[in-house]
Amino acid sequence: MAAEQRKERADAARNRRAILDATSALLAEHGAEGVTMDRVAAAAGVGKGTVFHRFGSRAGLLHELMAEPAFTLMAAITEGPPPLGPGAPAPDRLLAFVDAMITMAADHVELMAASRALALPPHPRTAEIHGTWFGHVATLLREIRPDLDAETAGPLLLSMISTEYAATVARAGGVDRLRASILDIVRSVVRGAPAR
Secondary structure, three states: OHHHHHHHHHHHHHHHHHHHHHHHHHHHHHOHHHOOHHHHHHHHOOOHHHHHHHHOOHHHHHHHHHHHHHHHHHHHHHHOOOOOOOOOOHHHHHHHHHHHHHHHHHHOHHHHHHHHHOOOOOOOOHHHHHHHHHHHHHHHHHHHOOOOOHHHHHHHHHHHHHOHHHHHHHHOOOHHHHHHHHHHHHHHHHHOOOOO
């Protein structure tokens, strides 16, 4: 019986991964209009009922797809290796975090566009996710630039990544230019630290 339960759990995990990967592929190829439960099920090689059972709705499926990289990044900043995780100097950690945020946004630009196009409500844990990110940046900024209002400056720095302009540049293949420009701005904030 225990082996049977493990097999079911393994099957469920494989189905979950297949469904999320199929959804990502459909978003990349067709945009929001390409993501229907029927198409996701067919692309994942599972029954439509499996998709509904696992995610409840298209909104639930897209929420899960958005949350997965966010929680991975949250874990990386608290327990991952430096410079993203603990153990590196604050300027290095800040640059690594902003770089990781840019990568996450670029990798999921179609997902964010679909979320806006479908007018999805925020993920149920959005406040927790954003609170973790803003708190992390504020903590680093307080160490690097005690002269700044870190609670305001941090969200402003991160907001560059989620603008419509940034999404347009990323969708047009300009992720490297976007990354270089945003990191240059963050470096200018770091360099502006007062002499100690």
